[in-house]
Amino acid sequence: MSQITPILGPKGLPLVGNLFQLPRDSLTQHFMGLAREYGGIFSVNFAGYRHPFICSAELVEVVCNEKRFRKLISPPLTTLRPLAGDGLFTANGDEPNWALAHRILIPAFSQRARRLYFDAMREMADTLVVKWKGAEGQWLDVSADMTRLTLDTIALCGFGQRLGSFASTNMHPFVNAMIRVLEEAMARSTRPRWVNRLSVRAKRRFRKDIAFLHAFVDDVIQKRHMTPSPVKDLLGLMLEGTDPISGEQLSDTNIRYQVITFLIAGHETTSGLLSFALYFLTHHPHVLARTVAEVDSVLPSGKTLMYEDLEKLTVVEQVLEETLRLWPTAPAFSVAPYEDTVLPGGYHLVRDQRVTVLLPALHRDPVAWVRPDEFDIDRFSPERRASISPHAFKPFGNGSRSCIGKQFAMMEAKLALAMVLQNFEVTHDPAYQLIIKETLSLKPDRFHLKATPRIRLAAIS
Numbered sequence: 081m082s083q084i085t086p087i088l089g090p091k092g093l094p095l096v097g098n099l100f101q102l103p104r105d106s107l108t109q110h111f112m113g114l115a116r117e118y119g120g121i122f123s124v125n126f127a128g129y130r131h132p133f134i135c136s137a138e139l140v141e142v143v144c145n146e147k148r149f150r151k152l153i154s155p156p157l158t159t160l161r162p163l164a165g166d167g168l169f170t171a172n173g174d175e176p177n178w179a180l181a182h183r184i185l186i187p188a189f190s191q192r193a194r195r196l197y198f199d200a201m202r203e204m205a206d207t208l209v210v211k212w213k214g215a216e217g218q219w220l221d222v223s224a225d226m227t228r229l230t231l232d233t234i235a236l237c238g239f240g241q242r243l244g245s246f247a248s249t250n251m252h253p254f255v256n257a258m259i260r261v262l263e264e265a266m267a268r269s270t271r272p273r274w275v276n277r278l279s280v281r282a283k284r285r286f287r288k289d290i291a292f293l294h295a296f297v298d299d300v301i302q303k304r305h306m307t308p309s310p311v312k313d314l315l316g317l318m319l320e321g322t323d324p325i326s327g328e329q330l331s332d333t334n335i336r337y338q339v340i341t342f343l344i345a346g347h348e349t350t351s352g353l354l355s356f357a358l359y360f361l362t363h364h365p366h367v368l369a370r371t372v373a374e375v376d377s378v379l380p381s382g383k384t385l386m387y388e389d390l391e392k393l394t395v396v397e398q399v400l401e402e403t404l405r406l407w408p409t410a411p412a413f414s415v416a417p418y419e420d421t422v423l424p425g426g427y428h429l430v431r432d433q434r435v436t437v438l439l440p441a442l443h444r445d446p447v448a449w450v451r452p453d454e455f456d457i458d459r460f461s462p463e464r465r466a467s468i469s470p471h472a473f474k475p476f477g478n479g480s481r482s483c484i485g486k487q488f489a490m491m492e493a494k495l496a497l498a499m500v501l502q503n504f505e506v507t508h509d510p511a512y513q514l515i516i517k518e519t520l521s522l523k524p525d526r527f528h529l530k531a532t533p534r535i536r537l538a539a540i541s
């Protein structure tokens with residue numbers, strides 16, 4: 081038996097451990113503070129259950145070995161199961177529908193398929209540009225508008241639904257219900273069980289919202305059954321696609337869960353990415369100037385952005401990657417070992433023990449990154465990109481359970497950021513201090529910009 085190194089962590093109280101020391105609205109930032117204090121591994125005591133967090137590239141290499149560890153569906157993902165069922169995000173790897181849906185849906189995210197989404201993505205980014213042009217001189221709530229943009233984009237590209245979020249100050253009822261469910265799911269995962277049991281009104285609201293969301297999506301599915309669309313979107317693929325191995329198709333219930341999954345996974349994270357990117361750009365004027373110069377050279381004098389232009393926007397891409405390094409908008413994922421395991425350094429894990437990879441801390445691992453807290457887009461320059469360890473940068477998760485929508489998200493974010501910079505000079509409130517809003521994902525809170533049109537008569541051609 082090798083020597084056991086204890087996994088250190090903050091001292092807790094009898095019975096409840098660290099439970100009552102956890103700030104519910106800033107958990108990720110609290111854990112990042114623990115990472116700074118304890119280094120690459122620390123543990124938090126959730127009422128007697130010691131939960132290790134991993135923050136170093138050296139240890140991530142081990143826990144991301146899919147022969148030894150698998151994705152674990154644990155809170156807050158378990159609290160989302162009533163909503164998203166065995167959809168891709170919340171399914172255990174050994175549930176038959178995960179592999180079935182994974183195989184059927186992979187072609188929907190291929191390069192060829194992404195080309196088909198381009199026009200719809202650009203159309204939605206145009207609606208943002210139109211809104212901002214009409215709001216000259218006003219302070220714009222960046223995260224709120226980016227959420228409108230990304231939700232409308234996935235709803236249109238994925239399911240042919242026009243949510244029209246920019247058309248009114250009120251969000252679509254579907255969106256409001258989804259936001260409430262996500263907030264309650266998050267809150268449930270940090271409340272003691274007995275508090276959850278006693279929260280009768282919250283439980284009732286949660287159930288009612290989920291029933292509404294399911295009914296909304298079921299209706300979309302039924303309508304599509306009755307009137308198939310000539311447009312190839314995610315829903316079409318789910319309804320018609322067959323598994324190349326078994327020949328099976330997805331059931332309507334599973335399609336409902338997948339639609340909900342894509343609506344959730346497909347917007348919050350990309351919206352946060354765009355908002356953080358604008359935060360960093362406005363706070364680093366020289367990087368902003370470099371990025372605008374690239375946008376101007378690729379899109380001179382109001383030229384409409386075309387699919388082929390995307391690959392030329394390399395500085396925009398570097399900005400997005402460096403943004404995801406410092407604030408990975410899906411900040412953690414959990415895995416568990418198939419067998420009892422010893423990590424480098426002598427840390428023992430028992431079979432099935434939940435271990436969480438804390439991405440903002442990993443992305444600041446001082447062994448893997450030089451001046452980790454500095455926003456430096458040249459880390460991702462073509463020359464230096466290859467020297468980044470794959471174990472030090474995992475904003476899209478790991479292996480077979482990594483993000484199926486990664487390329488979709490990067491294309492959407494690149495397109496939207498380029499169109500914003502092509503059309504507007506952006507300025508921020510110099511008094512603003514970054515506040516992070518934590519739900520299932522991260523985003524800057526109360527971050528406002530003024531967007532002054534650069535080319536008054538062009539751009540939406």
Ligand code: HEM
Nearest residue numbers: 168169345346349350410413475476477481483484485489
């Ligand atoms: C910047 C944007 C995004 C980020 C940072 C992000 C991040 C992630 C991460 C870290 C995971 C792994 C989670 C885990 O292991 O528990 C994941 C999984 C997933 N993401 Fe994303 N994501 C983004 C955008 C999207 C988009 C646009 C879509 C859909 C169009 C999407 C759909 C999914 C799905 C379905 C999964 C589950 C995959 C599986 O387990 O089979 N994501 N994402």
